[in-house]
Structure formats: structure tokens, C-alpha cells
Amino acid sequence: MQRFSNDDLGRILRDCAGEADAPAWDEDVLDTAFTDLGYDSIAILETTSRIQQEFGIRVEDEAVADLDTPRAFLEHVNDVSAAHSE
Amino acid sequence: MAAAVTGLGIAAPTGLGIEDCWSAMLDGRSAIRTVSRFEAERYPVRLAGQVPDFVPSEHVPKRLLPQTDRETRLALMAAEWALEDAGVDTGQRDEYDMGVITASTSGGFEFGQGELQKLWSKGPGYVSAYQSFAWFYAVNTGQISIRNGMRGPSGVLVSEQAGGLDAVAQARGQLRRGTGLLVTGGLDASICPWGWVAQMARGDMSRERHPERAYLPFDRAASGYVPGEGGAVLVLEESEAVRERGQHSYGTIAGYGATFDPAPGSGRQPGLRRAIEVALADAGMEPEEVGVVFADGAGLPEADMAEALAISAVFGARTDPVPVTVPKTMTGRLYSGGSALDLAIALLCLDRGVIPPTANVTDPVPGLRLDLVLGEPRPAEPASALVLARGHGGFNSAMVLRASDTAPH
Numbered sequence: 001m002q003r004f005s006n007d008d009l010g011r012i013l014r015d016c017a018g019e020a021d022a023p024a025w026d027e028d029v030l031d032t033a034f035t036d037l038g039y040d041s042i043a044i045l046e047t048t049s050r051i052q053q054e055f056g057i058r059v060e061d062e063a064v065a066d067l068d069t070p071r072a073f074l075e076h077v078n079d080v081s082a083a084h085s086e
Numbered sequence: 087m088a089a090a091v092t093g094l095g096i097a098a099p100t101g102l103g104i105e106d107c108w109s110a111m112l113d114g115r116s117a118i119r120t121v122s123r124f125e126a127e128r129y130p131v132r133l134a135g136q137v138p139d140f141v142p143s144e145h146v147p148k149r150l151l152p153q154t155d156r157e158t159r160l161a162l163m164a165a166e167w168a169l170e171d172a173g174v175d176t177g178q179r180d181e182y183d184m185g186v187i188t189a190s191t192s193g194g195f196e197f198g199q200g201e202l203q204k205l206w207s208k209g210p211g212y213v214s215a216y217q218s219f220a221w222f223y224a225v226n227t228g229q230i231s232i233r234n235g236m237r238g239p240s241g242v243l244v245s246e247q248a249g250g251l252d253a254v255a256q257a258r259g260q261l262r263r264g265t266g267l268l269v270t271g272g273l274d275a276s277i278c279p280w281g282w283v284a285q286m287a288r289g290d291m292s293r294e295r296h297p298e299r300a301y302l303p304f305d306r307a308a309s310g311y312v313p314g315e316g317g318a319v320l321v322l323e324e325s326e327a328v329r330e331r332g333q334h335s336y337g338t339i340a341g342y343g344a345t346f347d348p349a350p351g352s353g354r355q356p357g358l359r360r361a362i363e364v365a366l367a368d369a370g371m372e373p374e375e376v377g378v379v380f381a382d383g384a385g386l387p388e389a390d391m392a393e394a395l396a397i398s399a400v401f402g403a404r405t406d407p408v409p410v411t412v413p414k415t416m417t418g419r420l421y422s423g424g425s426a427l428d429l430a431i432a433l434l435c436l437d438r439g440v441i442p443p444t445a446n447v448t449d450p451v452p453g454l455r456l457d458l459v460l461g462e463p464r465p466a467e468p469a470s471a472l473v474l475a476r477g478h479g480g481f482n483s484a485m486v487l488r489a490s491d492t493a494p495h
Contacts, residue, residue: 015152016152017149017152017153018148018149018150018152019149038149042153042216042218045215046152046214046215046216049212049214049215052211053211053212
């Protein structure tokens, strides 16, 4: 199964909610809070629905509240994806 | 104290910004055309006043584009221009001392249409999370508030075409209760198929095909109204504070009255005349002191007659008739944006000493007893203006503006 990468996340967020408040979307953003990157909770909800459309990975709305950094978000999405494909 | 208007932001079919819009209106250049924002050929109503040359990405941060309807993008631009015009640095002010009160008639219709189309064609998972607020009446207020860091008293007024006046009156109230600055006005934009059929359902839009014959308030050929999009944003501040910081003011909000029409068939009088009388009393002014009237101009024979009767009932005893104008003949009716734009144009009229004309009207109904400003602008030095607006469903609002006593710059 294709892994959901940090590049995918950056691209989808940019698409849903515009450029991040960061010099570049790379390793350095992984532990920065979404709110510090300029993305609010609705931007993250919008992102999860795009991920479902594009990757078929369903992230529950309830889980999103605790995923406050790109690293936490990526880990959760890939955990869900792995659990689903087992 | 008085509520002074220090900033104007205009997004109108007749032009973006004060100067473009004002010069088009003085020239009597109408912006009513065949709809180009969608295929209108199959609809019985095909004319509208559309805002020209608006490139959202030039005026709205990229972050906000995916979550905003056209009306909100226009409102964000107009608010920015109004604050700039007022010489306000929002970063230097207490965020709780700045509020936002706007009017809206339909909310973000075009955005909502797109999401409904996704819902029906693809399913609920495809509907944008931003639909939760992007369609909503209060969205312009909310986005202006967030973008400019304004956390003071805020709200939205929904009273159709009367909304622009009602919002400014509410803003004046908050100024009186102590908030230092209010961003106010109204803006609507729903020229999309869903918005179009919703408006058509009222049955009073003009089916005339010729743009110059379609919207003719007070004319014998009146056949309904033409809709439009856009509006205006105003910055209100307390007049003493404005004087202290040496800022130009276009004029002050001197009086306001709002009434509601009785139920159809009740036999009682419509409420417009009383709204005018209440507004004059609130301003402490006599009818003789009003220098110009910006009429609502429904464009329907019965409603035009009712408005003419209300105006002549209040002003008929004057020896010199009061000039009456309907510049919205050049834009169409912009719903909440219409009366906000009328306020902006009336303030420019007071500030610059010339009355913009009513376009296209050439054959007024005989016996109306109105001194209509037709075809050409009329030089005048009005010390005050009365703006009238009626909202579908029975709303009547009247607002009296007084020319600024500070020297123009």
C-alpha cells in the first residue's frame, strides 16, 4: 500500500487552505503545530476528506482533534491505512 | 458626539474603488448588461449589474480563497480599502475597541451552489468543510473581523435592501455605547444559477431585454428591477476622535428610522413615510433642511407611487422642491449592498458638492411631484442627504446624513 507522505500532506493542505506559514514544506515542519503553520481545525478537517477521496484512507473526525502536528497526523493516517489493509 | 464616516470601500458594478465608481456615476454610465457570469440565455431574466475586473487573488490572501464566496472576497477587499481610506492602522488599536457590523441578504450563494452540486453528484464526503460557514449571512462580518483583528461588538443584519442602512444604524449604536471604531455596510453577490432562480421566484425582476430600458424607477415604462452584485463598506468613528487625529470625514450619520409595513390587505398605510419622519426627528432636522433624497426606486409602478407619495407627504410643503435621485439605475439593485452603496454615494455627494443623476429614466409618471435629477449630474451644495431603502417583505429604513464641518482636503 502506498504510504501517505509529508509531501502529500503539504500538497493537500496547500490545495485546501493555501500556503503554510513556513519557508518550505520539509522535515522542519514535522513537529510544528498546525496552528503555527497557519492551519486551523477546519483546514485539517477539509484535508482529511481530501485524503479519503484521493487515498481511500478514512480518518475519523474525532481523531483529528489530537493530531496537532504534521508528524502526529502522518503517523495516524499511515496507522489507519496499515490497519485497514491487514 | 456624532458618528463620522472616515473611510469608504466600494465594490460596485460601476467600478472598483471610490474614484472609478464615482466618475462613472457622475457620467451616468450604466453597468447593466447581459449576464456573463453564467449562461443566462435560457432564463427569462438576463440582465444584471456585475462587478467588473475583480481578480480575487490580487485582493484576498491565498489562504482565504478556498473558503470564501465571491461576496466575501469583495467584502474583504472593500473593508481593506475603507480602513486605508480612514487612515486606520488596526495593529495600533485595542482589538476589543473595533467591531464589525455588516448586512447580508443571501450569504455565499455561489459557494453554496458548488457544494450542493458536489453533494448530489459525488456524495457528502466531497462537500467542503468550509461550507459550514462560507454560505452564512454573517460570513462577511466574521472574515473581516478575523482578517483585521477586530474583536469588539459585531453582528449581521438581514433585511434585504434595507440592510445596508440598518447595519450602519446598529454600528452607530455601538459607537454610542463606547466602541471606538466600527466597520460596517453591506455587500451581496449571488449572480449564479441558484441565486438567480431564488431571486426570480419573487416575480418582480424585469424581463426587458434592452439594458437601458430594463430598470426605470418612477418612469411610465417601469417593468421591474434588475439585480446586481457588490456594495460598500464604511468606517465609523466618533467625530471628536476624528477631529483630534486630524482625519478627513465624509459626513456624519445624523438620523435613522426603521418601520415595518402592515400586512397586505390591512388597509393601513405603508411604513416608509413614518421611517422618514422618525429619521428626521432623530436628526433633529426639519424637512426644509434636507438637500437631496436618494430614493429606494423599486422600479415597480405601485411601489414607485407609494415611495413618491411618502416623499411628497414629508417634503411637499416646501417652496423649493427637494432633488430626488436614483443612482442605482446604473448598478441594479444590490440587495444589502444597494443601500450601503447609496450611503457611500450620498456621502461623496455631500463631500464633493454634486448630485449624481438617475440614468435611463426619461418619461416620469405624470403627477409624481418629484424633482428627479435625470440624465445629468446637478451641481449643489447639500448640507444633508436622506437615503431611503425598502427591503422585500416590508422593511423600510431611512437614514439622514449631514455634511462634514471639517474642511475637505
